[in-house]
Amino acid sequence: MGEKMTKLHEAKAAGCPDEAALAAFLGGKLKETGTRPIEEHVAGCPICLENVRAGYLGERLYNEKDLPESNTEIIRKAKGIAKMDSRKKRIQTGLWLTATIAAFALSFTAPKYFAQFLVAALILGFKWVSESESIRTLIVAMDAKRRHEQEKEITNRISPRS
Amino acid sequence: MDSSDLVKPSAGELIQGCIKKDKRAWEIFVERYSKVIYWAIRDRLKRFGYNFEDEDINDIHQDVFIALWAGNKLAQLKDSEKVAGWLVMIAGNAAIDYFRRTKRQSPPNSISIYEEIYKNGDGEARTLEEVLPSKAAGPDREAQLGEAREVLKSAIGSLKPKERIAVKLNLLHGMKHGEIADALKLPVNTVSTTIARAKKYLKEKLEGNRLL
Numbered sequence: 227m228g229e230k231m232t233k234l235h236e237a238k239a240a241g242c243p244d245e246a247a248l249a250a251f252l253g254g255k256l257k258e259t260g261t262r263p264i265e266e267h268v269a270g271c272p273i274c275l276e277n278v279r280a281g282y283l284g285e286r287l288y289n290e291k292d293l294p295e296s297n298t299e300i301i302r303k304a305k306g307i308a309k310m311d312s313r314k315k316r317i318q319t320g321l322w323l324t325a326t327i328a329a330f331a332l333s334f335t336a337p338k339y340f341a342q343f344l345v346a347a348l349i350l351g352f353k354w355v356s357e358s359e360s361i362r363t364l365i366v367a368m369d370a371k372r373r374h375e376q377e378k379e380i381t382n383r384i385s386p387r388s
Numbered sequence: 389m390d391s392s393d394l395v396k397p398s399a400g401e402l403i404q405g406c407i408k409k410d411k412r413a414w415e416i417f418v419e420r421y422s423k424v425i426y427w428a429i430r431d432r433l434k435r436f437g438y439n440f441e442d443e444d445i446n447d448i449h450q451d452v453f454i455a456l457w458a459g460n461k462l463a464q465l466k467d468s469e470k471v472a473g474w475l476v477m478i479a480g481n482a483a484i485d486y487f488r489r490t491k492r493q494s495p496p497n498s499i500s501i502y503e504e505i506y507k508n509g510d511g512e513a514r515t516l517e518e519v520l521p522s523k524a525a526g527p528d529r530e531a532q533l534g535e536a537r538e539v540l541k542s543a544i545g546s547l548k549p550k551e552r553i554a555v556k557l558n559l560l561h562g563m564k565h566g567e568i569a570d571a572l573k574l575p576v577n578t579v580s581t582t583i584a585r586a587k588k589y590l591k592e593k594l595e596g597n598r599l600l
Contacts, residue, residue, distance in 0.1 A: 245477040249470045254573035269552035277477040282571040284476030296426040304453040308414045
């Protein structure tokens, strides 16, 4: 997976602006000083010029919802990338949890180092909480709920019921 | 988190969700942008004249999404409103790299790209031969076209960068004046004047070399 990721960067020749800079150029979001070197480059680079054409056309087709269907199998596979990644994460968070419990247990079995093991358990526990998918999801969900409630309140204020 | 929490999230919210490795956001992101990525891969392979099968498109599609999720490439995006155009460029470059890596095929080089791209073009684009037909026929035609290409290359090279982009997008990529103006954020009149002036200049150069 890692190899594929790095290789994707090789498609562009050395010295080509990255896709984010070209997209900003297309959107007219670059300052005058940033535009000139990109203009110079695009004018002489067939691949970047092709990227400008395709980027413009693709954006338009996307906004007009005028694109041919993709296929369900490749969509399923692409969605699966996140699941593959989360399996590794689960193992990692499991390790943090085990280490937390071990440090906590040791703080009682070795009273001489009680404070040290307790601090270690706290640090490892914090790491476990911050890496845990379900806890993070819960935080995002609560944040989304809070945002929806705020939006509802603003809507009610703008158009109060008679 | 339930998917109803993310009903029609904005592109910015989705991207932020994916960067934070939210799986629901990722699923919606894949559903939303798979089509444009699929289109971009096919478009690039067709225009660059690669021989490809559906299997190649599927592999490139997966490579792109791996780079976006595992490579955290989405964090590089500066303007989330232009995400579709950005993804098209990422997918196009990934397609070139895939053919270079798996089939040892390079993209067309800078000089022959005109002929290489447009011999399998989409019908709207034209070759240099079509843009500036030679009067000569038979064996002389090839020699004259070669000379015309050289003259054009040097004449186009002497234009200002923005003019060069506009002229190439129009003459070689078949884009209309309005589309170029929209893409380069220029007034249509400016683009039309620039292209007309550049065409006149190129014609004079070719006439000066007795190629027209």
